[in-house]
Amino acid sequence: MKLIGSTTSPYVRKVRVVMAEKKLDYSFELDNVWAATTQVHLSNPLGKVPCLVMEDGSALYDSRVIAEYLDTLTPVCKLLPANGNGRDRADVKVWEALADGVLDAAVLVRLERTLRPQEQQSPQWIARQLGKVTAGLQIMSEKLGDSAYCMGKNYSLADVAVGCALGWLTFRFPEIDWRGDHPNLARLHDKLAERASFKDTVPFEA
Template sequence: MKLIGNFTSPFVRKVRIVAAEKRMEYEWELAMPWEPDSQVSQHNPLGKIPVLILDDGTTLFDSRVICEFLDNVSPIAKLLPQGNRERVEVKCWEALCDGIMEAGILARLELNRKRKSERSQAWIDRQMAKVQRGLDAMEADLAKAAGPWSCGNHFTLADVAIAACTGFLDFRYPDLDWRADRPHLAKLAARLAERPSVAETVPHE
């Protein structure tokens, strides 16, 4: 199978972490979806990464779809629990992290407009407020966690999403200081950073 993506996308990183945890090999194709000559839209009509092309030519897109597919393909290092309630808890964590990353990306796109007069500070503030609320929710939930990981005693897709999310903020918003007043989230992020699958996928240009 072939994974299409780049080294800066936190959504691609989620998939790469999952593949590493499950010891899956894949062909890598570097893609920049924002470039005029990008071929990503040929595989995903939305023009987004990641995209996973299976050996039979089937195309999967959206990191949540791809991560769940990979987890079901192999029994090694299961990342999604079997129980419905436990599974939903993990998926809610993933949705929260994805939402934070999406808001951060939208704010950054607005900040990167060439003409300052074209930027909407209200839009930027709205997106960054989502980021802050999301981080506060993560901290509150982790303060009540019963084990070393976000959903208890087992490393799950929720932790993969948290690693991608916090890594994205460190990469794109180095001055945000999201660790301040969030000791539980900071502690988990530090533990995750030591995991080989996370350390080997640190974002870079």
């Protein structure tokens, strides 16, 4: 398998963490979707990363689709409950959607600030997106409570998604004091940061 992505994308990081946890072999092909030389559109018509190219040349895209597929490939470190446990599985996916939603809003703010001239930026629109980030972090904190992991005692895809979201906020939005506002999220993030899968995928500018 070949994963097309970048070292800065939190969605790509999620997939890389899952692949590391599942001990899956793959090649990693760097692609900057904002560069004129980008090639990911040849595999993903949406021009987005991550994109997982299979042995037969077909491709999977969207980190949630890829992560769910990868979890079926090996019983090592199951990250999603078995299909028979529908509610727990849905709860994990809600955690993932919440973490990705926080990222979606924050990414839009970054794009507004970096791609649009300052005089054309909308402070109201930026504030609206940052409000989603704040609200999402608050719900994450409330749902986590004093639990060891997002789903209680068991490490899951929910923790992967939340850990990648928090790591990207630290990387791109150091001014957001989510650690001070939500110490329980900080404890979770610090615990996840000790895992090899997270250590090896810390975001950086390639």
